[in-house]
Amino acid sequence: MTTTVETAPDDRVLTPRARTVARRGLFWVGVAVICILVVGASLLLTRGGASSGLLLDPASAAPTGAKAVAEVLRGQGVDVILPDGFDEALAESGQPGTTLALYDPSGYLSEERLAALTGTAGDVVLLSPGFRQLQALAPGVRAAGASDPDTPLDAECGGAAGRAGTISPGPTFAFSDDTASGCFPADTDGFALVTLPDGGDTLSLLGPSDLLSNDLVILHGNAALALGLLGGTDRLVWFLPSIADVEATGPPSLGELTPTWLVPVTSLAALTVFVAMFWRGRRFGPLVAEDLPVTVPAGETMEGRSRLYQRTAARTRAVDALRIGAVGRLGNALGLSRHAGVTEVSDAVASALGRNPAEVRGILLDTLPASERDVVALSDALRDLEAAVAAAVDPRPPTSAR
Known part of the structure; x- marks a missing residue:
């Protein structure tokens, strides 16, 4: 008996060639190349748009930055200082003839640090201060809400605000302090700018701080107000606190994290469990199996x-x-x-x-x-x-x- 074994032709390739594999992956290679080109073009187009992502950053040329105001102040002879942290800001603010501009929307600075920083500086300008900043530095002032976004605010007062004439709308403040004065009244019964005397210096609270940004400073009299508030002295310390400026007090101890009711409740629960174990754990002897004489008729x-x-x-x-x-x-x-x-x-x-x-x-x-x-x-x-x-x-x- 003869057995015939059929073999595959010599030109039949069972393993895919490198060219076949490359042809199958050509689509995904093209997709990857296109993605890389899009990302690269985006980086090139936005490379000079902003040097920082912080709002009102004097070193940022982005629309939300404030480099335009800082450069104009430098052109007028004002030394604009951008401290890297709280310690440097505290040291620079203590120099004579210094104005401090503080913008801390996230509330990184504690009340003690706010008091220490503003106490050493001369004139202080708080940009959009929050509730904690108002309580620490101006307890007689409270937030009054945002004004109509479509209606610019008129000064109705003198000084730098009077020279500005009209500014962009935004948050406003109401005050009960007799020594305070307000400019730019709004429909919220508040003012966009509130000024309080601080010894021989001045504490200014500016609600619509975004008027200092590069895209809004050219509107209305925003530039005039910015230069009048920040350019009153030869030195300006423009401080933007970060997460690094939060005071490190160390993690709380276990006793501080433990609520006062935890120990009594756990003690009572443990005592209850112990009593229940003793009650249910008593032995009454072994179980006795007993056949009960019960007969159920099949008919039933x-x-x-x-x-x-x-x-x-x-x-x-x-x-x-x-x-x-x-x-x-x-x-x-x-x-x-x-x-x-x-x-x-x-x-x-x-x-x-x-x-x-x-x-x-x-x-x-x-x-x-x-x-x-x-x-x-x-x-x-x-x-x-x-x-x-x-x-x-x-x-x-x-x-x-x-």
Whole structure:
């Protein structure tokens, strides 16, 4: 016997070539190249747009920065100083003839640091001060809400504000301090600029501080107000606190973090658990198994189940119970295996009785009751079927009644 083995042609390559793999990945390579080009172009286009992401940063040329105001002040001979941290800002603010411009929207400086910084400086300009800054430095002033964004604010006062004439709208302040004065009244019954005397110096609170930004300083009289507030002395310390200026007091101890109610509650819970364990853990001796003399007659059990089936209208389940018992008894009477199925028993019964197999199968399996009367009828049919099979397999001749 000759066995022929078919081999693949020599030019059939099962392993993909490098060229095939490269061709499949060409699409994703193109997508990666396009993404790199888009990112590179974005970086090139925005490279000179801003040197810092901080708002009102004097070193930032971004629209939200304030480099324009800082450069104009430098052109007028003002030394604009940008400290790197609180310590440098504190040292620079203590120099004579210094104006401090403080913008801390995130509230990084504590009340103690605010007091120390403003106490050493000359004139102080707070840009959009928050609630904590107002409480620490100007307790008689409170926020009054933002004015109408479509209506510029008129000065209605003299000095640098009067020279500005009109400024952009924004947050305003109301005050109850008799020594305070307000400029640029708004529809909120507040003022965009509030000035308070601080010894021989001045504390100014400017609500719409964004008028110092590069994109808004050219509107209305914003530039004039900015130069008048920040250019009053030869030195300007423009301080923007950061997260590094937050005072590090160390993490709280475990005792400080623990609430006062924790120890009593846990002690009471532990005592309760201990008492419950002692109560439930007492031994009453080993369990004693005792057979109770209870006998339930089979008739009562059958009657009870029948009533339950009747109450729940479980006709199909009741008939199934009757059929299961009947099929088992018919199989035993015909000498079938106990593993014989309903079909096998049905055929054997039809053969023994000489009846239609479909009729016998309907009694044992197929017919479904639609009412309680059908259940009784099926029960009678099963009983008659069992009696007929018992008579058919009984070799003894029937006895005649005398």
